[in-house]
Amino acid sequence: MLELPLLLSLLIWLLVSMVYDLRYRELPAKLTLIPLALAGIYALLVHGAWVSVGFVAALVLIADLEPRQRRLLFAGVIVAFAVIFEPAAFVQFIILLTIWLLWDFGATGGADAKLLFVIGLTVQQPAVFVLIALAGGIQGLVALLQHRKEIPFVVAIFVGATLFVLDQLVLKIL
Numbered sequence: 458m459l460e461l462p463l464l465l466s467l468l469i470w471l472l473v474s475m476v477y478d479l480r481y482r483e484l485p486a487k488l489t490l491i492p493l494a495l496a497g498i499y500a501l502l503v504h505g506a507w508v509s510v511g512f513v514a515a516l517v518l519i520a521d522l523e524p525r526q527r528r529l530l531f532a533g534v535i536v537a538f539a540v541i542f543e544p545a546a547f548v549q550f551i552i553l554l555t556i557w558l559l560w561d562f563g564a565t566g567g568a569d570a571k572l573l574f575v576i577g578l579t580v581q582q583p584a585v586f587v588l589i590a591l592a593g594g595i596q597g598l599v600a601l602l603q604h605r606k607e608i609p610f611v612v613a614i615f616v617g618a619t620l621f622v623l624d625q626l627v628l629k630i631l
Contacts, residue, residue, distance in 0.1 A: 459579075459580060459625060461626070461629075463499075463579065464622045464625060465622070467575075467576070467579060467580075467618065467622075468615075468618060468619060468622055470488075470492055470575075471572065471611075471614060471615045471618055471619075472615060473488070474488050474489075474568075474572060474611060474615075475609075475611045475612060475614075475615045478568065478609055478611045479609055479611070479612070482609075483566075483568065484568035484611075488568075489567075489568050489571035489572065489575075490571070492571075492575045493513075493517070493571050493574055493575050493578075496574070496575040496578040496579045497510040497513065497514065497578055499578070499579055500578040500579065500581070504581055506543075506546070506578065506581065508539050508542045508543035508546065509539075509543070509546060509549060509550075509553070509577075509578060509581075510578065511539075512535060512536070512539045512550060512553060513553060513574045513577070513578060515531075515535045516532065516535065516553065516554070516557040516574075517571070517574070519531045519532065519535075520557070520560065520561065520567065525561070528561060529561075532554065532557065532558075532561075536550055536551075536554050548583050549577065549581070549583060552577065552583055552586050553574065553577055556570050556573045556574065556577075557570060565610055566610075568611075569610045569611060569614065572611065572614050573586075573589070573614065576589075576614070576618060580621070582621075584621065584624075585617065585618060585621040586617075588617040588618075588620045588621050588624075589613055589614055589616075589617030589618065590613075590617070591617065592612075592613040592614075592616040592617040592620070593610060593613035593614075593617070595613075596608055596610075596612060596613045596616075
């Protein structure tokens with residue numbers, strides 16, 4: 458079980474990010490890169506997850522390489538090395554790689570990807586991404602019924618993370 462202050466801090470940051478994104482349709486780098494660096498430090502110190510931190514850092518660094526084939530090749534090599542060094546985190550690496558691929562192919566924005574990377578490094582539990590995906594699916598269905606072409610995925614990220622925190626609180630109470 459993760460510590461309550463950490464989870465609440467994560468939710469407050471996600472709420473601020475969501476409000477900012479809904480208002481201005483973008484997030485400044487300081488709202489994504491600083492938390493990403495802090496999440497990396499946390500993952501290193503608390504979880505000893507140096508491979509995960511290096512994996513995410515490498516994915517963020519190669520995001521601007523051209524052409525796309527080169528990025529994809531590097532991403533494939535990076536995930537292979539990550540799995541070799543940390544086989545127990547295979548599911549986490551696949552989730553993080555999927556997030557990066559969604560960003561690379563334009564299905565989600567870079568800020569959304571960085572928010573998800575922060576959650577992945579901090580929480581270290583794949584269940585949070587299931588809840589985020591479910592919230593995103595419901596949000597997508599509502600947008601489809603309303604004939605909207607774009608949806609702010611940060612809402613689904615916040616809702617899914619909130620559901621995860623509520624689940625953790627219920628587990629702590631029981």
